[in-house]
Amino acid sequence: MHVVITGANRGIGRALADRYRAAGHDVTGTARDGSEAILLDVTNPENHARMAEALAGREIDLLICNAGVYLDKGCGFDAYHSDLWAQTFAANVTGVFLTVQTLLPNLRAAGGRIAVLSSIMASHTRAPGGSYVYRASKAAVLNLGRNLATDLGPQGIAVGIYHPGWVRTDMGGAGADLHVDEATSGLVDRFDTLSLATTGCFESWDGAPIAY
Numbered sequence: 001m002h003v004v005i006t007g008a009n010r011g012i013g014r015a016l017a018d019r020y021r022a023a024g025h026d027v028t029g030t031a032r033d034g035s036e037a038i039l040l041d042v043t044n045p046e047n048h049a050r051m052a053e054a055l056a057g058r059e060i061d062l063l064i065c066n067a068g069v070y071l072d073k074g075c076g077f078d079a080y081h082s083d084l085w086a087q088t089f090a091a092n093v094t095g096v097f098l099t100v101q102t103l104l105p106n107l108r109a110a111g112g113r114i115a116v117l118s119s120i121m122a123s124h125t126r127a128p129g130g131s132y133v134y135r136a137s138k139a140a141v142l143n144l145g146r147n148l149a150t151d152l153g154p155q156g157i158a159v160g161i162y163h164p165g166w167v168r169t170d171m172g173g174a175g176a177d178l179h180v181d182e183a184t185s186g187l188v189d190r191f192d193t194l195s196l197a198t199t200g201c202f203e204s205w206d207g208a209p210i211a212y
Contacts, residue, residue, distance in 0.1 A: 002026045002110070004060050006042060006099055007067030009035045012117070012164050015184040016064060028055065030067070042067045042095025048102040055103065059110035062191060063103055065096045066117050072133040085133050092137035097144060104152075111156040115191050116145040120163040120204065125211045142202060142212070149200035158199040162190055165205040 003020045007013040008029025017036075020027045029036035030051065038054055040047045069091045071084055096116060100107075107114065120126060122138035145161035152159055165183045186205035194201070202210045 001061040002028070002059060003062045003064065004028045004030070004055070004103065004106075005064045005066055006030045006040060006095075007032075009033060012180060012184060012187075013064075013066040015180045016066065016187065019184055019188060032067075040067075040099075042099055043090040045098065048098050052102050055106055058106055059112070060103055060106040061110045061112050062115065063100070063107060063112060064115045064117070064191070065099055067095060067099075068092045068117065068137075070131075070134050072131055075131075075133075080132060085136075088133045088137045089140065092134075093140045093144060096141050100148060104157075107152075107157050108155055113191065113194050114145075114148065114152070114157060114159045115187075115194065116141060116148075116159065116161045117164055118142045118145065118161045118202070120210055122163075122202075123211055146200050146202070153196055153199050156196070158194050158196050160190065160194040160198065160200075161202045162187060163202075163204045163210055 003025050005013050005017050005027065008017040009031035013029070017027050017029045028038060030038040030040035032039070032041040038051050040051055069088055071088050072080065100114060106112070118141050119138040121131065121135045122142040124139065142161050145159055149159035164187055166177045183205050186207070190203055190205065190207060202212060204210055
């Protein structure tokens with residue numbers, strides 16, 4: 001199986017890449033710092049064009065849209081500015097769409113699957129306040145993923161949206177609930193069960209459905 005993972009240089013992305021490689025799968029990782037096989041800032045159209053060239057003719061069985069940012073973590077209300085919104089949505093929403101758009105021919109060729117990492121913070125039923133930009137961007141990518149599921153299902157491509165849990169990574173922090181190995185083990189199980197029958201699902205790493 002050929003797996004493409006965006007943001008595979010650290011955190012959950014790196015752990016997923018390591019796990020799939022250890023299982024014998026062909027993994028192509030991307031990173032904006034050039035440390036993975038493909039240089040990709042998901043907000044950069046030129047990077048996407050180069051990725052399309054690099055992967056031309058290669059089937060993709062699973063695309064994991066993992067790359068993202070959390071720029072307003074701990075941000076005070078008065079510190080929110082327009083650039084913070086623009087940068088976050090460019091990475092967390094537009095970047096996911098551009099990645100799918102770029103690699104759609106490869107996914108079509110394989111009848112592949114797409115896993116979009118969102119967050120339980122996307123759920124409108126949970127509104128504890130704060131992290132306005134991150135929450136809004138993850139809600140938007142949830143919406144994007146479900147609409148992609150509708151449009152790509154007839155083409156044989158299933159799309160799932162997932163909450164990886166609160167994981168002890170640079171983004172999640174040292175006080176988070178989960179070790180990255182526990183989270184990625186659960187995520188791999190979720191991705192394995194993703195099919196056209198479950199396309200559009202919004203699930204936690206442990207399989208629990210999440211209210212939109």
